Amino acid sequence: xxxxxxxxxxxxxxxxxxxxxxxxxxxxxxxxxxxxxxxxxxxxxxxxxxxxxxxxxxxxxxxxxxxxxxxxxxxxxxxxxxxxxxxxxxxxxxxxxxxxxxxxxxxxxxxxxxxxxxxxxxxxxxxxxxxxxxxxxxxxxxxxxxxxxxxxxxxxxxxxxxxxxxxxxxxxxxxxxxxxxxxxxxxxxxxxxxxxxxxxxxxxxxxxxxxxxxxxxxxxxxxxxxxxxxxxxxxxxxxxxxxxxxxxxxxxxxxxxxxxxxxxxxxxxxxxxxxxxxxxxxxxxxxxxxxxxxxxxxxxxxxxxxxxxxxxxxxxxxxxxxxxxxxxxxxxxxxxxxxxxxxxxxxxxxxxxxxxxx
Amino acid sequence: xxxxxxxxxxxxxxxxxxxxxxxxxxxxxxxxxxxxxxxxxxxxxxxxxxxxxxxxxxxxxxxxxxxxxxxxxxxxxxxxxxxxxxxxxxxxxxxxxxxxxxxxxxxxxxxxxxxxxxxxxxxxxxxxxxxxxxxxxxxxxxxxxxxxxxxxxxxxxxxxxxxxxxxxxxxxxxxxxxxxxxxxxxxxxxxxxxxxxxxxxxxxxxxxxxxxxxxxxxxxxxxxxxxxxxxxxxxxxxxxxxxxxxxxxxxxxxxxxxxxxxxxxxxxxxxxxxxxxxxxxxxxxxxxxxxxxxxxxxxxxxxxxxxxxxxxxxxxxxxxxxxxxxxxxxxxxxxxxxxxxxxxxxxxxxxxxxxxxx
DNA sequence: GCGGCAGGTCGAAGCGCTTCGACGACCGTC
DNA sequence: GACGGTCGTCGAAGCGCTTCGACCTGCCGC
Numbered sequence: 001x002x003x004x005x006x007x008x009x010x011x012x013x014x015x016x017x018x019x020x021x022x023x024x025x026x027x028x029x030x031x032x033x034x035x036x037x038x039x040x041x042x043x044x045x046x047x048x049x050x051x052x053x054x055x056x057x058x059x060x061x062x063x064x065x066x067x068x069x070x071x072x073x074x075x076x077x078x079x080x081x082x083x084x085x086x087x088x089x090x091x092x093x094x095x096x097x098x099x100x101x102x103x104x105x106x107x108x109x110x111x112x113x114x115x116x117x118x119x120x121x122x123x124x125x126x127x128x129x130x131x132x133x134x135x136x137x138x139x140x141x142x143x144x145x146x147x148x149x150x151x152x153x154x155x156x157x158x159x160x161x162x163x164x165x166x167x168x169x170x171x172x173x174x175x176x177x178x179x180x181x182x183x184x185x186x187x188x189x190x191x192x193x194x195x196x197x198x199x200x201x202x203x204x205x206x207x208x209x210x211x212x213x214x215x216x217x218x219x220x221x222x223x224x225x226x227x228x229x230x231x232x233x234x235x236x237x238x239x240x241x242x243x244x245x246x247x248x249x250x251x252x253x254x255x256x257x258x259x260x261x262x263x264x265x266x267x268x269x270x271x272x273x274x275x276x277x278x279x280x281x282x283x284x285x286x287x288x289x290x291x292x293x294x295x296x297x298x299x300x301x302x303x304x305x306x307x308x309x310x311x312x313x314x315x316x317x318x319x320x321x322x323x324x325x326x327x328x329x330x331x332x333x334x335x336x337x338x339x340x341x342x343x344x345x346x347x348x349x350x351x352x353x354x355x356x357x358x
Numbered sequence: 359x360x361x362x363x364x365x366x367x368x369x370x371x372x373x374x375x376x377x378x379x380x381x382x383x384x385x386x387x388x389x390x391x392x393x394x395x396x397x398x399x400x401x402x403x404x405x406x407x408x409x410x411x412x413x414x415x416x417x418x419x420x421x422x423x424x425x426x427x428x429x430x431x432x433x434x435x436x437x438x439x440x441x442x443x444x445x446x447x448x449x450x451x452x453x454x455x456x457x458x459x460x461x462x463x464x465x466x467x468x469x470x471x472x473x474x475x476x477x478x479x480x481x482x483x484x485x486x487x488x489x490x491x492x493x494x495x496x497x498x499x500x501x502x503x504x505x506x507x508x509x510x511x512x513x514x515x516x517x518x519x520x521x522x523x524x525x526x527x528x529x530x531x532x533x534x535x536x537x538x539x540x541x542x543x544x545x546x547x548x549x550x551x552x553x554x555x556x557x558x559x560x561x562x563x564x565x566x567x568x569x570x571x572x573x574x575x576x577x578x579x580x581x582x583x584x585x586x587x588x589x590x591x592x593x594x595x596x597x598x599x600x601x602x603x604x605x606x607x608x609x610x611x612x613x614x615x616x617x618x619x620x621x622x623x624x625x626x627x628x629x630x631x632x633x634x635x636x637x638x639x640x641x642x643x644x645x646x647x648x649x650x651x652x653x654x655x656x657x658x659x660x661x662x663x664x665x666x667x668x669x670x671x672x673x674x675x676x677x678x679x680x681x682x683x684x685x686x687x688x689x690x691x692x693x694x695x696x697x698x699x700x701x702x703x704x705x706x707x708x709x710x711x712x713x714x715x716x
Numbered sequence: 717g718c719g720g721c722a723g724g725t726c727g728a729a730g731c732g733c734t735t736c737g738a739c740g741a742c743c744g745t746c
Numbered sequence: 747g748a749c750g751g752t753c754g755t756c757g758a759a760g761c762g763c764t765t766c767g768a769c770c771t772g773c774c775g776c
Contacts (some may be wrong), residue, residue: 015454024493026761026762027462027763027764030755030761036725036726037725038726039728039763039764040724042764042765043725043764047723050722050723051725052723052724055724055725067493070494070763071435071761071762072431072494072495073432073495074754074775075763077761077763078730079765081765083433097456100459101459102476105449108478108480109480109482112483115493117477118478119477120466120474120476121466131427132427135382138429155771162767245663247665273416277526279604321468344746372744385733386732394755395755396732397735397755397758398756400735401735401754401755408732408752408753408754409753409754413754429733431731431732431733432731432734432761433733433734435731435732435761436732436735437733437761439763482767506723718775718776719768721769721772722771723773724769725769726768726769726770727766727769727772728766728768729766729767730764730765731762733761735760735765737756737765739755739757741752741753741776742752742753742754742756743751743752744749744751745748745750745751746748746749
C-alpha cells in the first residue's frame with residue numbers, strides 16, 4: 001500500500017471486485033517474455049519434462065526479470081495440490097503454551113523446506129471446521145496437536161480420509177499416524193538415572209489432577225514408565241498430581257516428606273512447578289542436590305534457567321515437529337509410513353542430581 | 359485414510375497426480391441435483407443476485423444433501439480473493455511466547471467470524487517469504503505481530519502494497535495501520551494509581567536491557583508514560599531494566615532499596631520477574647502491600663496466580679487481535695481506516711497495592 | 717535409406733468457480 | 747396495447763495454472 005492517507009483512491013463500494021492489478025505477473029507474461037509456450041514455462045518450474053539448458057535459462061531469466069510468482073490458487077486448482085498443510089490446535093488455551101508454540105514454529109519451518117505453507121486452524125468451530133478445511137481442498141493434509149486420549153477430533157479424522165498425522169497419542173491409535181516423545185521411556189530414564197545414583201525412594205510430582213482425569217496421554221504414559229522401571233529396579237515410588245502455584249507445591253512436598261522422610265529422588269513433570277519446587281525444598285531443610293535429587297521432564301528452557309540448573313528430559317519439540325511434517329508429506333505422496341513414531345528421550349544431566357545421601 | 363497398513367493400495371510412484379476422488383462434490387453436481395444452472399448455485403451462495411425463495415431452498419437442500427463445500431482454490435482464482443490472511447511472526451523464539459499465542463488464537467477466531475482462514479508465516483525466510491506469500495495471491499492481507507521499532511519487515515511491507523495491519527508500532531508508522539495497547543497511557547495509569555495511594559517514590563522494574571536496546575516499542579513507550587506521569591504528579595521515579603531469573607531480580611531490588619530505603623511503589627513490566635519479585639520482597643523485610651505496593655503490566659494469567667494477587671494492567675491480547683483483524687478486513691475491502699489504534703489500558707486492582715506506609 | 721526413438725517444444729483441454737451480459741416473464745404505465 | 751422495469755435464471759467467458767497428446771527435429775542402427 002503506497003504510503004500516506006491518499007491510500008484508498010476512488011473505489012467502488014464494499015465488496016467490489018478487486019481491481020486487476022497490473023503488477024500481477026502471470027505465467028503467460030513470462031512465456032511471452034521468454035518467447036516460449038506457457039507449458040514450457042510450467043515444465044521449467046516443475047521439472048516434469050526435459051527442457052534444454054538454453055531454454056531453461058532463458059525462462060528462468062525472464063522469471064527473475066519480471067518477478068514472477070505462481071498464483072497459488074490456480075496452481076492448486078490445476079494440480080489438485082494446495083501445498084498447504086493444516087495445523088490444528090484445540091482452543092483450550094492456557095495449556096502447555098510455550099511447548100505448543102515451539103511445535104508450531106518447527107512445523108512451519110519444516111513445512112517450508114518442502115515447499116508447503118501452514119494454515120492455522122482451531123478446532124473450536126467443532127467438526128464443521130475440519131470438514132470444511134478438508135473438503136475445500138485448501139490443504140493437502142492435517143497435523144493435529146495436543147491430542148488427548150479421547151479426542152473428539154479423532155473419529156472425525158478417520159472419516160475425513162485425508163492424510164494426517166497426530167502429535168500425541170489417542171487411546172485408540174488404530175489406523176492413525178502418531179508421533180510423540182516416548183514418555184514411557186522418558187519416565188523410565190529418569191528412574192534409572194536416580195536409581196543409578198543410589199536413590200531408593202522416588203516421587204513423581206506430576207501434572208495437575210485435571211490433566212490425568214482428562215486422560216491426557218503423556219501424563220499416563222510417563223507415570224506408567226516410572227512405575228514399571230521402579231518395579232523392575234526395586235525402588236519405592238509414589239505418584240502425586242500437583243496443581244499450579246507455590247502454595248500447592250509446598251503442600252505436596254510437605255506431605256511427601258511426612259510420609260517418607262527419607263525420600264531423596266523427585267521427578268517433576270510440570271513446567272510451572274519446577275521453579276517452586278526448587279525454591280521450596282531449601283525452606284524444608286532439603287538441599288538440592290545434596291539431600292534431594294530432582295529431575296524434570298520439561299522444556300529445556302525451564303531446566304536451564306532454574307537454579308540449580310535442572311537435570312532433565314526435554315521435550316524435543318523441534319524434532320517432533322519435523323518428524324510430523326515429514327511423515328505427513330510421505331502420506332500425502334501416497335507412501336506408506338509407520339503407525340507410531342516414538343522419539344527416544346535424552347536425559348541431560350545438570351546440577352540438580354547427585355548421589356543419594358548416606 | 360482407511361485403517362490399517364493395507365492403507366495405500368496400488369499407486370503410481372511418488373508424485374503421481376492424486377486420484378480424482380469420487381467424493382469431491384463440485385458446484386455442478388449441486389446444480390444438476392437441484393436442476394438449476396451453475397451460476398444460480400453460485401448466486402445462492404454469494405447472495406449477489408436475487409434468487410427466488412423456492413429456488414434458493416432447493417439449492418440449499420441439494421448442497422446439504424451432497425455435502426458440498428466450495429473449492430477454495432477455484433474460488434480464489436475466479437474471485438481474486440483467497441479469504442485467507444497471513445499471520446506473520448518473527449522466528450525470534452522465546453519472546454513473549456504466551457502473549458503471542460493468545461494473539462494468534464484471537465486472530466484465528468476473529469478471522470473465522472468473517473469467513474477467513476489464517477496462514478501462519480514466519481519471517482525467517484527473509485523478504486523472499488513475504489514476497490512470495492503476497493505475490494502468489496494466497497492471502498488477501500497481512501498481519502504482522504511483535505513489531506519492533508526498526509523492523510526489517512516494515513519497508514518490505516510498504517513496497518508490497520498489500521493490505522496489512524501491524525500489532526505494535528515501528529519507529530516510523532507513516533502510511534501503516536498499527537494497533538496496540540496504549541503503553542504510554544498504561545505506564546501513566548500505574549503511576550497515577552500508586553500516586554493516588556500516597557506513594558512518592560516509585561521504581562519501574564522493566565524488561566531485560568536487551569529489549570530496550572533492540573528498540574522494542576512497548577518498553578520505551580511504557581517508560582516514557584511513567585516518566586511523564588511522574589513528572590506531572592511530582593513523584594520520584596527510577597527505571598531499571600531487569601534480567602530474567604530470581605538472582606537478577608534480587609540484585610535489582612537490593613540496589614533499589616539501598617538507593618531509596620523509603621521506596622514504596624514498584625511497577626513490574628516483565629512477566630518472568632513477577633514471581634521472583636513477590637517472593638523476594640518479604641526476604642528483604644518488605645511486606646506486600648503493607649510496605650511496598652506492586653503493580654504489574656503483564657498478562658492477566660500471571661497477575662491472577664501470583665501471591666498476593668497482583669494489581670495489574672493486562673495486555674488485552676484478545677481485543678488487540680480482534681481489532682487487528684477487523685481493521686485488516688476493512689482495508690481489504692478498500693475502506694479507509696485510522697493509521698493508529700491505541701487500546702485504552704484498564705487497571706485491575708487486586709491485593710498487591712495499598713496506601714503508602716506512614 | 718528408413719523405421720524407431722529420445723529429446724524438446726507446443727497447443728489445447730480442463731481444474732471448479734465467479735461474474736457478465738442476455739433473455740424470458742411478469743408487472744405497472746401512459 | 748406498446749413501453750420500460752424488475753426479477754429470476756441461464757450460458758459462456760474467463761481466472762492462471764498443469765498436463766496430455768502431438769509434433770517436430772535429429773540421430774541411431776541396420
